[in-house]
Amino acid sequence: MISSLAGKRCLVIGAGGFIGGHLCDELALAGAHVSAFGRRPRFPSSRMPDVWFEYDARNVEALRVALAGTDIVFHVLGSADPTASNYNVSNALLETIAIDGTIIDLCIAQQVERLVFVSSGGTVYGPAQYLPIDERHPTNPLSAYGVAKLCVEKILQLQKQLVDMDYIILRVANPYGPRQDPHRGQGVVAKLLYRAMLNEPIDIWGDGSAVRDYIYISDLVRAIVAASTAKLSLERTFNIGSGTGRSVNDIVTAAEMLLVRRVQRHHLSQKSGMVSANVLDCSRAHAMLDWHPTIAWHDGLSQTLAWITGYYGPLEDRSRDEPVA
Amino acid sequence: MISSLAGKRCLVIGAGGFIGGHLCDELALAGAHVSAFGRRPRFPSSRMPDVWFEYDARNVEALRVALAGTDIVFHVLGSADPTASNYNVSNALLETIAIDGTIIDLCIAQQVERLVFVSSGGTVYGPAQYLPIDERHPTNPLSAYGVAKLCVEKILQLQKQLVDMDYIILRVANPYGPRQDPHRGQGVVAKLLYRAMLNEPIDIWGDGSAVRDYIYISDLVRAIVAASTAKLSLERTFNIGSGTGRSVNDIVTAAEMLLVRRVQRHHLSQKSGMVSANVLDCSRAHAMLDWHPTIAWHDGLSQTLAWITGYYGPLEDRSRDEPVA
Known part of the structure; x- marks a missing residue:
């Protein structure tokens, strides 16, 4: 059992991403020795790890080292x-x-104390048979990404049985917050706020009624840190989300309130691999990880918009995809 | 919708195996044009396909052809x-x-009418939370084999959504019957009957109480053929088994009755990746495929023993692993 992160040697694989960057910060705050693996972040924080393995995750030798x-x-x-x-x-x-x-094989070979695996609460379940979705909900992903996450979960469960590997799976909702890149495929909140700030039309897949569970990034990384030291018995899979569903239209409306102006909507045809509604029941994490999200929706959006505005400048009525130098 | 197999061009991938060999026979009886892919069978039937692609399944070009x-x-x-x-x-x-x-990609590219996928009712579920196990039972495999089968099932479900691929999944129990190789890792019935016939001690993992669902091979291949033409709506995954659990000790006792003599038991320590009980609830297949197993347990064992005795000769008190020339 891991009682505290103080002095623990932690490796974050995927440290250059949105979640990874914030997680490195949170781990450092908890007193851990943090190493990073992966590309450098686009938006570095002031608390970057000293040790950075800047390699592709397909590089087995680099992972081993x-x-x-x-x-x-x-x-x-x-x-x-x-x-x-x-x-x-x-x-x-x-x-x-x-x-x-x-990664799993190396964790076993090197007798790592625990592997914290961030899975995808938004894709592993597939079409919701009921809402909110708890961890016992059937898993029928509508994307290869979701199938792959599910398959890795099954490998972890298997290795627990075979060699008593210690793991925890977090099926996380859609994270949002400062330092999420508004120009990537994921991160609808960052993208919509960025476009709204620019006063540009917002692309919406379908009619905008698709409901998702959005979790503020600081709440999420607190859950990941809690998971890393939690005492676990039978249950090792946890939903991590806000527990509240928000439609794309809700985000646009909130953006309009924050910006105090109308936002143009541009509707596109529905994408494949999307489910109509996904909201996570996180009561297991509340009870067993003693974790609760604390950031209210409008506060989270407001902080995200503040970061976007601060980083990209208070731009109006112009179209540019690069940050202000 | 496929109404009949008469004149249909059927390809059996894995035709040289125990199930594959019997399936080729059954398909030929149903009037299909049967081609075979894979190694040649160790125990050929009199109704072998004319067209045989004798290649390893890792050979993509051979599969394509x-x-x-x-x-x-x-x-x-x-x-x-x-x-x-x-x-x-x-x-x-x-x-x-x-x-x-x-295989799935090629089926899609070549617009195959249906892929019949034989999955594993004995491994995809993992530890039984209730018995008999229906298709809605959680899937937590205790072997990589089971995880892989489950993952392929998820790919099929996904491709149905993405490109309307027509598939059916059969989660089959443990098949047994004539022409099952008594010298391979699978096939506990063939192995036990063979050893019993030789009057040799029988290796039993654990105390012999492990319960499995054994399905006679002719019942199984009838189910596979029924699956190939069944009209399907929402449900595409079916358990195929006898619905009755038998312990290893049950098999040994039955062998003693058939041979009218005692059999020596040699107990070994339990293997990993084994569940204590697995019995399939096949009511979905009964209702939707109009399929029912017909061969009684003792008749199936008796026919299996008859084949073993006929093939390996009426041997007594000697140890040999090769068939009589």
Whole structure:
């Protein structure tokens, strides 16, 4: 059992991403020795890890070196766009399983204390048979990304039985907040706020009624840190979300309130691999990880918009995709 | 919708195995044009397909050629021993997903009418939370073999959503019957009857109380053929088993009755990756495929023993592993 992160050697795989960057900060605050693996972040914080393994996760030798002597591994590798994984299902699966399988094998070989695996509450369940979705809900993903995450979850469960590997799976909702890149496939909140700030039309897939569970990034990384030291018995899979569903239209309306002006909507045809509603029941995490989200929706949006405005400048009525120098 | 197999071009992938061989016979009886893919069978029947693609399933080009012009593909590739897959979990998964992913991609590209996928009712569910196990039971496999089968099932479900691929999944119980190789890892019935016939001690993992669902091979291949033409709506996953649990001790007792003598038991320590009980609830297949097993347990065992005795000779008190020339 891991009682505290103070002095623990933590490796964050995918440290350059949105979740990874914030997680590195939170781990450092908790007194951990943090190493990072992956590309450098686009939006670095002031608390970047000193040790950075700047390699592709397909590089097995680099992973092996990075993992040596690590106490706790945080796997927060994600995807720019889950729906893109459907263009070549087999390849997407094989690539993910090769990388994640290697990480798991190395964690076992190097006797890591725990692997914290960030899975996807938005994709592993597929179409909701009921709402909110708890961890016992059937898992029928509508994207290769979701199938791959699910498959890795099954490998972890199996390795617990075979070699008593210590893992925890967090099925996280859609994170949003400062330092989320508004130009990538994921991150609808960042993208909408950025476009709204620019006073540009907002692309909406379908009629904008698709409901998602959005979790503020600081709430999410607190959950990940809690997961890394939680005492676990039977249950090792936890939903991490706000527990509240918000439609794309809700985000646009909120953006209009924050900006005090109308936003133009541009409706596109529905994408494949999307479910109509996804809201997570997180009562298991509340009870067993003693974790609760604390940031209210409008506060989270407001802070996100403040960061976007601060970073990209108070731009009006112009179209540019690069930050102000 | 496929109304009849008469004149249909069927490809059996894994035709050289126990299930594949019997399936080729049954398809030929149903009037299909049968092609075979894979190694040649160890125990050929009198009704072998004329067209035989004798290639490894990792050979993508060979699969592509074999699949060209096929109406219905039967995927009955299995494993000699699911527990062996746990020696290298990642490799076992990657190999299976590479092969099965290719087969699925080719079925889509060549617009095959239906892919009949033989999955594993004995491994995809993992530890039984209730008995008998229906198709809605949680899936937490205890072997990489089971994880791989489950992952392929998820790919099929996904491709139905993405490109309307027509598939059916059969989660089959433990098949037994004539022409099952008594010298391979799978096939406990054949192995036990063979050893009992030789009057040799029988190796039993654990105390022999492990319960499995055994399905006679002719019942199984009738189910596979029914699945190939069944009209399907929402449900595409079906358990195929006898619905009755038998322990290893039950098999030994039955063998003693058939042979009219005592059999020596040799108990070994429990293998990993094994569940204590697995019995399938097949009521969905009864209702929607109009399929019911017809061969009684003792008749099936008796016919299996008759084949073993006929093939290996009426041997007594000697140890030999090769058939009589």
